[in-house]
Amino acid sequence: AGRATVETLVSQNVGEHVIVVGQHLADGLTELPHVSEVRGKGLMRGAQLDIPIAGDVVDAALAEGLVLNHIGDSILRFLPPLVITEGQIDTMLGKLKEILERIGNGN
Template sequence: ALRAEVDTDTCAVVMELIQGESGIWPATPAYAEAVAARCRETGALLIIDEIQTGMGRTGRMFVFEHYGIHPDIVTLAKGLAGGVPAGACLATEEAATGFQPGDHGTTFGGGPLACAAALAVLDEYEASDLVAGAAAKGAFLKERLLACAERTGAIAEVRGLGLMVGIQLKQPVASAVKTACLERGYLVYAVGDSILRLLPPLILTEDEILRFCADLEKILQEVAGA
């Protein structure tokens, strides 16, 4: 199917290596490499959407680093400016030659406030080693969630990378769990009727992880009869 869809007439392939909105579904390394190889073979640009996965969310600055592939273009936003609306498009030198001055205009592009905020965020990332912290905290969160799964029997799968985590429930109670979490002060997303999506901030602490997992276990016992 990939060979049929991507040929020498294909300009570019846009890929989200972890599909976030649908419930945290990481691409397999084999599929990611197959897409990258097909782009090299046909001359198509490989564009990786890092708007949700980038800026250390997965324990690497960019999620494509987990896969060992090299995109031509990367899109960034969300965490880039710490809450100030900002986006960026990064490109290799070769891919960037496709743009000439005046080819693309933007009313608010390059605004001094957004740029200053993004630079401050990047300084904080380096000073606080937030990316390595996200990797360590993500591993700890997954460990505690798996322990919760074993004790409750209510969780079918824990997936994702770093602090981008999907919890597949065995019963269609995601909405009820989300509501119960919100009542306890946790922002948890429900996807469909059986998936929970966790996207905690990179400044999350281990104590907060322990408290959340303890509360989640109680919620699952209440809602799912675990």
């Protein structure tokens, strides 16, 4: 089973996909309001917020169908599936932008 998994990952070029889509995620997160820094590699990313609203953002995101979590009050953590597409990332970023604007502005 392990060998078959590795063969599938290699044959479907999953590593390159993770690099490309992960960079797309990082670039998009950098553009969001209240995000001061983005860290991580591939699809494992953390977004440092400039205000302590991470818990509220995670709750609002879940209500919008987004699953993410937070580390402390100011870091959002993203661990999307390896098969996520750039289009799905864009949809998530659009929803997250609205959430950050709303919560970050106290609404």
